Amino acid sequence: MNARERVLSEAVAELREPGGPASSGAVRSWDLSTRVDGPGTRFVIFTSGCPLRCLYCENPDSQRMRDGRRATVDGLMAEIAKYRDFLAVAGGGVTISGGEPLLQPAFTGELLRRCRALGLHTALDTSEFLGARASDALLASTGLILLGIKAWNPSAYRRxxxxxxxxxxxxxxxxxxxxxxxxxxxxxxxxxxxxxxxGPDEVAGIASFSAALPNIEYVDVLPSHRLGAAKYDRPGIPFPSGTPNRPAPTSSPGFRRPSRPTAWPPADRGSRSGARGLGGPRASCPRQAFSSRRNPRAPSRTHRR
Structure with a gap:
């Protein structure tokens, strides 16, 4: 078994882990961030455990649930409450990220419910590979989903x-x-x-799929980077073989940066036509705002626990 096969078998093992109770879960850390994890300034909770093993993963230390620390919903809500007024004034809220939050659906759902009850906007950052675990009740407490589509071609996604x-x-x-x-x-x-x-076919596929779904409001096209490479130096975290050895610039053929950043919410939401960030023939993409960021970490996180 090679290194990649060992990593993938570990991901399968994560799927067998019990999701745990609603009252507590495995968490790697939390941050305050601006315009990275949803609108406004966000209190971002990073859960531990993920069923995917992306070649460009920037948080390999969050892939295994057992590597996280146990945190209670009550304890996290007490921390969030300290920032409640600031988050509200800053037009932000709380984002549950990972790892993959839906590996712990009861815990994630309770956090979202409690944050909504506190009057805060909520967001769920997920690959949706485990979307079947998201109940309607969990989604009813979710104000926004940040959906990571890793690739459009099924074989590329698998690789x-x-x-x-x-x-x-x-x-x-x-x-x-x-x-x-x-x-x-x-x-x-x-x-x-x-x-x-x-490749341009990947971007065009994402554009066509997004244009067909009326609730997709925004598509963010990001260059890959290697900012998390140092984390692979830690014991027990093998660097994935086949990882692209350089970022993909947003000046790649078939892709161009928009002339200016896209504001949120779009002033003309509901009547937008054309896909921002796509070169060549412009795809028909009503409702969506496309953007790119040269540095996906440009709006830096300001605090970490």
Whole structure:
């Protein structure tokens, strides 16, 4: 068994881990961030454990649930309450990220419910590979879903993550049909990985899929980077073989940066046509705002625990 096969077998083992109770969960850390994990300034909770093993993963230390620390919902809510007024004034809220939050659906759902009860905007950052574990009640407490579509071609997705693409797309389609009691808005995030997903067909596929779903409001096209490479120096975290050895620039053929940043919310939301960030023939993409960021970490996180 080679290194990549060992990593993928470990991911399968994560799927067998019990999700745990609603009252506590495995958490790696929390941050305050601006315009990276949803609108405004966010209190971001990073859960531990993920069923995917992406070649460009920037947080390999969050892949295994057993590596996280146990945190209670009450303890996290006490921390969030300290920032409640600031988050509200800053037009932000709370984002549950990972890892993959839906590996612990009861814990994630309770956090979202409690944050909503506190009057805060909520967001769920997920690959939706485990979207079937998200109940309607969990989604009813979710104000925004940040949906990571890792690749459009199924074989590229498999190579990149070790998993299948279809569960992610199936859940995105479910969200477009769901009323809890209204649509859950979705922002799609797609990373251009050199040698893997940087082709124009990948970007065009994401654009066409997004244009067909009425609740997708925003698509963020990001260059890959190696900012998390140092984390692979830690014992027990092998650097994935086949990782692209250079970022994919946003000046790749078939892709161009927008002339100016896209504001949120778009002033003309509901009547947008044309896909921002795409070169060549412009795809028809009503409702969506496309953007790219040269440095996906440019709006830096300001605090970490």
């Amino acid at each position: 990149l993550t070790g998993a299948e693409l279809r569960p992610t797309l199936r859940f995105a389609e479910r969200l477009a049909r769901l009323r809890v009691p209204v649509w859950v808005p979705v922002w799609v995030r797609f990373v251009l990985g050199a040698g893997v997903t940087a």
